[in-house]
Amino acid sequence: MARPGAGTDTPAGPLAALVARAAATELPSAQLCRELAVAHERADDPDGAVRWALALTDADASADAGAGLAAWSAAAGVLRRCLPRTRPLARTVGSSTTSQLTALLPLAAARAGVAIETYEGGYGQYRQEILDPASGLYQFRPDVVVLAVHAGDVALPAIADDPEGAVAAEVSRWTSLWDTVRARSGARIVQHGFALPAEVALGHLALRTAGARHQLLARVNAELGRAASAVGVGGGDAVCLVDCDRLAAGVGRRTWFDPRYWHRARQAVALDCVPLLARHTAAVIGAQLGASRKCLVLDLDNTLWGGVLGEDGLAGLALGEGPLGEAFAAVQDYALELSRRGVVLAICSKNNEADAREAFERHPGMRLRLSDIAMFSASWDDKPTQLRRIAATLGLGLDALVFVDDNPAEREAVRQLAGEVDVIALPTDPHGYLRALADYPFFEATALTAEDATRTATYRARADLAAGLAAVRESAGSLEDFHRGLAMTATVVALDELTLPRVAQLVARTNQFNLTGRRRDADDLAALAARPTTAAICVRLADRFADHGLVAVLIAVVDGDALAVDTWLMSCRVIGRTLEDELAGLLLAEARRRGLARVAGHYRASAKNALVAGLYERLGFTRVLPADADVPRDAEVTWWSRRVDEPYASRNLIRVVTADHRMEEVLG
Amino acid sequence: MVQDQLQLIFREIFSDDDLVLTDTMTAADVAGWDSLAHINLIYAVERQFSIQIADDRLASFASVGDLRQHIEELRHAA
Numbered sequence: 221m222a223r224p225g226a227g228t229d230t231p232a233g234p235l236a237a238l239v240a241r242a243a244a245t246e247l248p249s250a251q252l253c254r255e256l257a258v259a260h261e262r263a264d265d266p267d268g269a270v271r272w273a274l275a276l277t278d279a280d281a282s283a284d285a286g287a288g289l290a291a292w293s294a295a296a297g298v299l300r301r302c303l304p305r306t307r308p309l310a311r312t313v314g315s316s317t318t319s320q321l322t323a324l325l326p327l328a329a330a331r332a333g334v335a336i337e338t339y340e341g342g343y344g345q346y347r348q349e350i351l352d353p354a355s356g357l358y359q360f361r362p363d364v365v366v367l368a369v370h371a372g373d374v375a376l377p378a379i380a381d382d383p384e385g386a387v388a389a390e391v392s393r394w395t396s397l398w399d400t401v402r403a404r405s406g407a408r409i410v411q412h413g414f415a416l417p418a419e420v421a422l423g424h425l426a427l428r429t430a431g432a433r434h435q436l437l438a439r440v441n442a443e444l445g446r447a448a449s450a451v452g453v454g455g456g457d458a459v460c461l462v463d464c465d466r467l468a469a470g471v472g473r474r475t476w477f478d479p480r481y482w483h484r485a486r487q488a489v490a491l492d493c494v495p496l497l498a499r500h501t502a503a504v505i506g507a508q509l510g511a512s513r514k515c516l517v518l519d520l521d522n523t524l525w526g527g528v529l530g531e532d533g534l535a536g537l538a539l540g541e542g543p544l545g546e547a548f549a550a551v552q553d554y555a556l557e558l559s560r561r562g563v564v565l566a567i568c569s570k571n572n573e574a575d576a577r578e579a580f581e582r583h584p585g586m587r588l589r590l591s592d593i594a595m596f597s598a599s600w601d602d603k604p605t606q607l608r609r610i611a612a613t614l615g616l617g618l619d620a621l622v623f624v625d626d627n628p629a630e631r632e633a634v635r636q637l638a639g640e641v642d643v644i645a646l647p648t649d650p651h652g653y654l655r656a657l658a659d660y661p662f663f664e665a666t667a668l669t670a671e672d673a674t675r676t677a678t679y680r681a682r683a684d685l686a687a688g689l690a691a692v693r694e695s696a697g698s699l700e701d702f703h704r705g706l707a708m709t710a711t712v713v714a715l716d717e718l719t720l721p722r723v724a725q726l727v728a729r730t731n732q733f734n735l736t737g738r739r740r741d742a743d744d745l746a747a748l749a750a751r752p753t754t755a756a757i758c759v760r761l762a763d764r765f766a767d768h769g770l771v772a773v774l775i776a777v778v779d780g781d782a783l784a785v786d787t788w789l790m791s792c793r794v795i796g797r798t799l800e801d802e803l804a805g806l807l808l809a810e811a812r813r814r815g816l817a818r819v820a821g822h823y824r825a826s827a828k829n830a831l832v833a834g835l836y837e838r839l840g841f842t843r844v845l846p847a848d849a850d851v852p853r854d855a856e857v858t859w860w861s862r863r864v865d866e867p868y869a870s871r872n873l874i875r876v877v878t879a880d881h882r883m884e885e886v887l888g
Numbered sequence: 889m890v891q892d893q894l895q896l897i898f899r900e901i902f903s904d905d906d907l908v909l910t911d912t913m914t915a916a917d918v919a920g921w922d923s924l925a926h927i928n929l930i931y932a933v934e935r936q937f938s939i940q941i942a943d944d945r946l947a948s949f950a951s952v953g954d955l956r957q958h959i960e961e962l963r964h965a966a
Contacts, residue, residue: 258905290900290932297903319924484946485927492935 235259246628247645250279250291257298266302270330273298277331277499289320292495296327303330305337307724307741310505311360311407313341313349314368316488321368321498328495328502332662333511333619335728336364344486350397358405363742364505365401367411370464370488371437374414378421380431387436391443398451398459408458408508410501411448413441415464415489418473441465449667457666460504467493467500503661510725513642513662515616515679516558517607519625520569520576520598524552524588526650529571529579540585547650552587554654559592563663564614564679566595568606568623573598594679603630604637613686614679617792619729622660626650682766703798703873706763710802713770714880715749715756722770723758726789731828733790733800735821735835740787745775748786753778755810757803761794761874768794774803776810782820782861783811795831798873804839805870812864819864822846825856836860840868890937890959894952897932901925911953937963 238256242248248256253276260268273295305326312322322340329336339360341349346367349357357365375393380386398409416437426432441463448459468476471493478490489497506512521528525548526538538544559565565588569576576598580590590596595613597606603625611618618640625631631643646656713719724742740748749756759772771791776783785807790799811819821836823829837843841860862868878884895909902920915921921929930941933955939962949955 254900289928290897293928294900294903320928481931484943491928491931
């Protein structure tokens with residue numbers, strides 16, 4: 221998370237006092253975060269308010285017990301006012317009181333990287349909502365349905381005569397609800413798995429009793445998981461489960477369920493635990509919507525081994541042997557497990573690279589091998605610089621990275637200077653490292669594929685490609701050859717229901733290559749694309765190394781004699797590939813096909829898009845005054861125009877094909 | 889002391905940092921004080937002051953002063 225307050229102007233008055241208090245500690249308490257969020261909101265700084273509201277979700281709630289739910293609720297209120305949303309929409313339906321969860325989910329989801337709005341179904345109405353085609357659930361057309369149910373909803377007797385049949389019947393009752401939602405709305409589903417109760421009348425005998433409810437509940441969880449993995453095509457992310465039993469066991473089942481509040485107000489999850497449940501539900505929603513983090517970046521000294529390599533030498537490291545050495549070995553084993561489930565590993569260390577690599581090759585206690593690391597960055601550059609290099613080399617955004625370092629000063633530097641990177645604050649005791657890693661929820665994935673186990677290798681190939689590119693750049697002049705060697709193919713696709721989620725994601729998240737900065741949501745985009753006066757050009761890019769997927773969006777609307785750019789953006793994965801030149805060519809051709817005289821564009825400067833400030837000029841556009849006299853002569857916006865009859869030569873480094881029949885004519 | 893902490897809880901629950909508690913205040917005086925907010929409030933009070941409010945008192949607080957008094961009694965008894 222970005223350290224809130226970084227880069228903002230010096231605030232005055234009470235806000236300054238709060239900021240000073242926050243600066244005195246690495247992780248301000250939830251209470252302080254709440255006060256800061258509110259103070260920023262009052263100072264008309266919604267960005268600052270949102271940053272602190274999000275920071276609150278990472279604050280250690282146990283440090284000020286009782287502040288948890290109330291502080292989260294307050295922060296959720298700040299977010300709602302400062303970052304209003306209408307889409308994507310999540311509807312919670314359940315059998316108990318889900319109001320608190322519903323209220324906290326937008327905050328938790330924003331922390332997970334997706335901005336969502338939530339609505340709560342009628343109290344206890346989950347079956348009716350799903351089964352009645354005219355229910356509020358379907359009227360709201362949600363993107364995600366959260367089935368917030370609990371063990372009390374499972375119809376199992378204390379001891380079942382036919383355990384197999386009882387489990388099968390229960391599982392099919394749930395899967396038929398999923399099928400109904402899927403058939404009627406296409407919404408994704410997130411279901412809460414069932415937390416086993418702490419109280420078991422059968423006692424230890426339950427383990428020896430095949431039909432014991434306690435046993436069957438665990439089997440229902442497992443069978444639901446199996447059924448969910450079979451729903452949907454391809455990625456199979458249509459139905460995901462939140463493993464509430466694991467969460468309950470983690471905090472203690474007697475903390476998870478509080479009979480007083482169950483009997484008072486049908487709180488199936490103790491209010492203390494609702495923020496935790498919201499965080500994990502949001503992590504799963506985030507994974508469904510494609511917002512999970514991808515890469516774990518590890519420090520070396522005192523993070524992967526005990527001691528400082530440059531001072532203690534290879535023989536002086538604590539690793540593998542002794543209590544401390546075992547703690548570091550356990551961290552390495554855990555990182556390896558993450559790697560096998562698809563998290564890309566990178567190293568970011570201040571060390572001599574040769575020495576650091578030698579430790580990997582020669583230290584007998586090392587669990588991680590050099591081949592497990594996609595990018596090995598060891599140098600004396602500061603860590604924010606190294607992280608930027610890692611992200612660029614792997615073709616990832618900084619917002620895909622999660623940084624782990626034992627040194628609070630390094631963590632702070634990253635929060636300040638590379639704020640998009642998530643930072644895991646390790647505790648001082650290495651025995652607590654693994655748990656700190658495991659508590660981080662935003663590596664969540666919706667499915668495990670064969671590709672996951674080899675993802676680091678794929679990214680290493682990408683790093684090698686980047687190294688090749690750098691070498692080519694040094695031997696000046698042959699960049700074109702290099703591009704040609706990539707055998708790039710751009711495929712034009714329509715903006716339709718298939719591509720809309722990805723396009724909406726790009727529109728929501730692209731900052732660098734973004735000319736106009738318009739943040740249209742999915743509904744808005746769909747409505748715009750449906751108009752005949754709109755030209756929407758979406759492009760997938762593949763090369764001989766990788767299919768980068770849908771990476772560019774150009775939406776333009778007819779405005780008088782011009783086709784005017786509304787939205788033009790490209791994923792940072794493909795910047796520097798000359799794809800923008802092809803897009804400009806497509807846009808000009810489309811304007812020509814429509815019989816228009818020119819293409820108009822504008823550039824709105826933001827904090828991050830300086831990269832494209834000169835794009836129109838480079839593509840042969842002429843700077844003009846805004847056509848509409850009502851448009852304010854905003855210093856941050858420049859206006860551009862290019863006639864379609866002036867010749868345009870693209871660089872022809874990318875083969876352009878179309879899967880969008882409407883564009884066939886354009887491509888000729 | 890109890891009054892200050894109580895005011896902080898109210899400000900959080902009702903997302904209103906200008907809220908100033910008085911003993912005569914009732915649910916009718918605070919925007920958003922519905923049954924859900926009431927449960928959130930009782931929960932936050934119980935956690936903050938490490939007390940357990942009896943079920944039969946849950947719905948019977950006539951005013952903020954009444955609630956504050958009850959908190960003080962329970963704390964005194966502890």
